[in-house]
Amino acid sequence: MNALLAATFLFLKTGEKFATQETAGPTVAELTTYLGDKVGVKLEPRVMNDPVKAAEFCAASKPVAGVVTPGFYLQYAKALLMEPLLETKRTGVNEERWVLVVRKDSSNDVAQLEGKTIATPLANEQRYVIGVVLKGKLGEEVRLKNVSDAEGAVFDLADGAKTAADAVLVELAAWNVFKDDPELGPKLKTVFQSDEQPRDLVVLFGSKDAIDAEKLKAALKGMNGSEDGKKILASIRVDAFVDLDKARLSQAQALFYGK
Secondary structure: OOOOOEEEEEEEOOOOOOOOHHHHHHHHHHHHHHHHHHHOOEEEEEEEOOHHHHHHHHHHHOOOEEEEOHHHHHHHOOOOOOEEEEEEEEOOOOOOOEEEEEEOOOOOOHHHHOOOEEEEOOHHHHHHHHHHHOOOOOOOOOEEEEOOOHHHHHHHHHHOOOOOOOEEEEEHHHHHHHOOOOOOHHHEEEEEEOOOOOOOEEEEOOOOOOOOHHHHHHHHHOHHHOHHHHHHHHHOOEEEEEEOOHHHHHHHHHHHOOO
16 A cells, blocks of 8 residues: 555544544544554544534545444445444443433423424434434434533523523433532433443445555554553543444444334
8 A cells, every 4th residue: 555645534423512623633633643654544634523514525535434423324334335343432431322311390201302302412413313312212303402512401401591402312421420410410310311322433434445444453453552552542532442343233223224
């Protein structure tokens, strides 16, 4: 491979306000430089938080690999010829689960939220939220409100703000922080917890000749074996890149397609 040939590496975290090229690009560049040296390809990072814009970018710019959300993978796997290689084990997150947070005085019946507004950073992955995370429990007409600041949405809910949604769908790890907050905790509760979801995925795009998949996998899985690798993992809040849980991904795929 030509080590001088530049290729793009997409880093997508849907709804994450700091997942922008301006804010996170320099940090992700440390990862892509490290990986590029290992696989013999100059990798240039592209950090995004909008899956629709990311899909448009992929169609136009043809990245060779990336880290994407499972919702993005399921939505665009066929169109963008994605092949999953590994999963991302995030620091401090043992299981990827989502919960629906409501005010303490709300009904405990999740069905109360049918037709109501749910704020979530995942709003732009609506099909994934409805079919996979919520497993169709609230029907197809869920009204998702896009928020890049889940904490702010939870505060608005607790305070009964006029602009507050009826519920907030947040990661379980975030809820575990909110529920212990002396101000927020007493005002809120959860009425739904999802099954364990697939982790963010390392994927290849399009032609598999652009980058050596086995070298890329080895480089990612071996990052904990060097001080440089450990520092980079810590900077992107990742404990390790691990083997795919194919059964969990297949289950999510079946739910996504309504099977």
